[in-house]
Amino acid sequence: MKLVCSQAELNASLQLVSRAVATRPTHPVLANVLLTADAGTGRLSLTGFDLSLGIQTSLPAAVETSGAITLPAKMFGEIVARLATDSPISLSCPEGEEQLELTNLSGSYRMRGMPADDYPDLPLAQSGTPIRFHAEALVKGLRATLFASSPDENKQLLTGVHLRLDGEGLECAATDGHRLAVQRLSHAVEAAASPEAEASTADGADFAVTVPARSLRELERILSGRGSQEPLSLFCERGQVVVLSADQVLTSRSLDGTYPNYRQLIPPSFQRRLVLDRRAFIAALERVAVLADQHNNVVKISADPAAGTATIRADAQDVGSGSESLAATIEGEAIEIAFNVRYLLDGLKAMGSDQVVLQCNAATTPAVLAPVGADEAFTYLVMPVQIRTS
Known part of the structure; x- marks a missing residue:
């Protein structure tokens, strides 16, 4: 792997994906971020994944040689953050080796990493027709409800926000057993662009999923910081929720169980x-x-x-x-x-x-x-x- 990229863009991307890196990893590689350089697309992809929450983003780079490696998230992030902002960063890792050399106007650093093959695959369930949400509406729904979710891991289902889609729009709800916040959003879903999508949205009357509040806080942060007005795509299957937004991907497990019938309260x-x-x-x-x-x-x-x-x-x-x-x-x-x-x-x-x-x-x-x-x-x-x- 050999490439040159912007210090500012690499630093911002690292700050983002590091939020999904395990603080107490069950395996050493989970304390790392995955770097994947693609000469064909001219992009460097970064991934953080703690087996529950995953965040992936990419940035433009002058990629001379494709390749992949994982590096310690904390050390790599702190070095990049302190490098000169007015100088590009060169990353080089010979094929078959597990050591990366980083060069910038500030100096040169070597870091030992772990093979990319050791890194767990990010669950990217993207089959079927996605539900396309307007980011601004979803952010509003999350801000209005996240605070009411429970911090008690013994109440697993209540540690999330319940997202429910019906013919009238999207409803976000969260409760910790002492209070309940419900936000109704009538224009959160993008109008169907095709008969297939329209049929999928109609089926959405039965769509409901509960997503951990931690994952949704990161999603709210990502959506609030992006400049694009493009709708985001949400896929949900086999206990996984995947959200695609521009160059960023967030994946999260969903919470099992039947969410309380809060409306009757x-x-x-x-x-x-x-x-x-x-x-x-x-x-x-x-x-x-x-x-x-x-x-x-x-x-x-x-x-x-x-x-x-x-x-x-x-x-x-x-x-x-x-x-x-x-x-x-x-x-x-x-x-x-x-x-x-x-x-x-x-x-x-x-x-x-x-x-x-x-x-x-x-x-x-x-x-x-x-x-x-x-x-x-x-x-x-x-x-x-x-x-x-x-």
Whole structure:
């Protein structure tokens, strides 16, 4: 393998694929990145794969000799990042050898790698007709739901985001058992360009997959950083999800099992509604959270219809207490309901509207936060905290 490429492009590509390199590899080669140079296409491909998440990207290169090798991701990445940015990088590895020489205006380095044949194949299931998503819409759906997935590996299915496609569009949902975020996207899927694709999209009424949040965070990062408006292609089969986006590929296992029927958790109607200014609500919660964090993260919200105010209060035993009042449009009777303040803030920050509505029936039943006007396709359900009365 022998080639010359841009330091900036190689560095950016390494930063990307290194996110899929195992931090605690079960085999030494999994701590490496795979480099594959192709003289025919004039491109250098880089791959990171930890057997669960895989990321592959490519960059233009002047390839004199094709070849492949794997190199330690951390060391290779740190060397490339520190090289002179105004000088191209030359990579050379004689056929049959496992040592690569890197040359740049800054200097020359030799690194011992491992054979490319030792590297596991990236699962690239690409049979059938892909579902083509608009990247901007998918990013919106992921940003609105990823935060609500569970970090608890014992709740394996809840560590992912559920993607469901039906005749009305795409629905993204995530829950950790205490809160639920659902984003409905009516224009996420590109219109079918052929009868075959149209038939596939029609079949998509039954399409549903749960993908690990870690994989989708990387996908969201990739899509947010790209300049292209081209739709991306998603393939799903045999427990694998593959997303193709321009010169980049992300592959991930899917999570086995039947995702909870989250729709039945959302109450069909509400007896109480509080409409508040979203930014003022966030600011008040963040101030009161200083005290809530000292104890149990619990804040109490009291609605007073007669005064047209909502009072937010936190009591930290042996530390102190604090409260703030906000103007609110209130429908229904007075109520006091308690929440984990972090759950409320996460949901409010995922919304983009000026006003939000907090809807509930009782202090012990699920409450729903939703934006007013801007994006009524977003629903955020939070389970209240039981208030102990002494």
